[in-house]
Amino acid sequence: EAEVAQSPRYKITEKSQAVAFWCDPISGHATLYWYRQILGQGPELLVQFQDESVVDDSQLPKDRFSAERLKGVDSTLKIQPAELGDSAMYLCASSTREKELTGELFFGEGSRLTVL
Amino acid sequence: GQSLEQPSEVTAVEGAIVQINCTYQTSGFYGLSWYQQHDGGAPTFLSYNALDGLEETGRFSSFLSRSDSYGYLLLQELQMKDSASYFCAVTGGFKTIFGAGTRLFVKA
Numbered sequence: 001e002a003e004v005a006q007s008p009r010y011k012i013t014e015k016s017q018a019v020a021f022w023c024d025p026i027s028g029h030a031t032l033y034w035y036r037q038i039l040g041q042g043p044e045l046l047v048q049f050q051d052e053s054v055v056d057d058s059q060l061p062k063d064r065f066s067a068e069r070l071k072g073v074d075s076t077l078k079i080q081p082a083e084l085g086d087s088a089m090y091l092c093a094s095s096t097r098e099k100e101l102t103g104e105l106f107f108g109e110g111s112r113l114t115v116l
Numbered sequence: 117g118q119s120l121e122q123p124s125e126v127t128a129v130e131g132a133i134v135q136i137n138c139t140y141q142t143s144g145f146y147g148l149s150w151y152q153q154h155d156g157g158a159p160t161f162l163s164y165n166a167l168d169g170l171e172e173t174g175r176f177s178s179f180l181s182r183s184d185s186y187g188y189l190l191l192q193e194l195q196m197k198d199s200a201s202y203f204c205a206v207t208g209g210f211k212t213i214f215g216a217g218t219r220l221f222v223k224a
Contacts, residue, residue, distance in 0.1 A: 004158075031210070042120075042203050042214035043159065056211060091158070102166070103149030103207040107158040 002026040004108035006092050012114045018080035021111045025073070025094030033105065034067055034077050035091040043091055049075065082115045089113075118142040120215030122204055127221040128194055136189045136218045138204035148180050148187040149205040149212065159203060162189070194222050 005024040013019050025032050030051050035043035046065065048056040052072040060067065064083070069075040079086055089112050093105040120140045128134040138148065147166035151159040165171055165180035165187060177190040191198055201217040 033212075035214075040217075042205075042216045045211070045213065048211070050210075093159075097210070100210050100212070101146065101207070103147055103164045103205060103212055104161045105159075105212060107160070109158050 006108035016081040021077045023075045023092030029094035031095045033093040037089040087115045122215045122218045125219045144208035146207045150189045151203045154200045
């Protein structure tokens with residue numbers, strides 16, 4: 001069964017350092033999302049792509065976060081510089097346009113970031 | 117803006133029935149989804165309601181009342197493996213916003 005792949009699974013870094021997360025969506029899924037999930041809370045949308053275009057990045061802290069999906073397939077989320085409050089799980093999800101409309105997103109296992 | 121409210125925790129006994137409620141305030145509402153997430157795992161899709169009424173999928177059912185901006189997830193014949201967090205999520209066109217989640221503890 002196809003899955004959303006994310007790496008790394010775990011990342012520990014010191015504040016002010018740069019970190020990057022990678023996501024490979026399910027083949028054929030045009031929509032890709034990055035969510036941030038703080039422990040004990042629900043996923044919070046950071047950025048949404050349709051193919052290679054950003055369709056929503058209203059909640060992305062653009063002074064330190066950036067995201068790209070250059071060829072409309074895999075995606076990278078970068079944080080520079082990392083702050084203590086960035087410690088969270090970073091979840092990538094993908095979907096087709098049809099399944100989006102019925103709320104069905106397919107999530108990866110996530111990348112857990114700890115900032116010291 | 118958009119907001120969703122659901123209880124933070126629910127505890128139930130194995131074999132019992134439990135209902136997890138969700139109320140929402142949103143513009144451009146299309147439907148209500150439910151997701152399950154085990155500790156350390158990925159959220160997985162359970163169900164979606166666009167119209168009023170009950171949708172059944174095995175032991176899980178989901179209900180929506182659009183006029184009341186309210187829905188619930190019903191889990192029957194609870195099993196220990198159902199211990200997890202459950203999130204309701206509103207879909208407004210091509211955007212999905214999640215609630216804070218309900219932690220379900222199933223006791224033997």
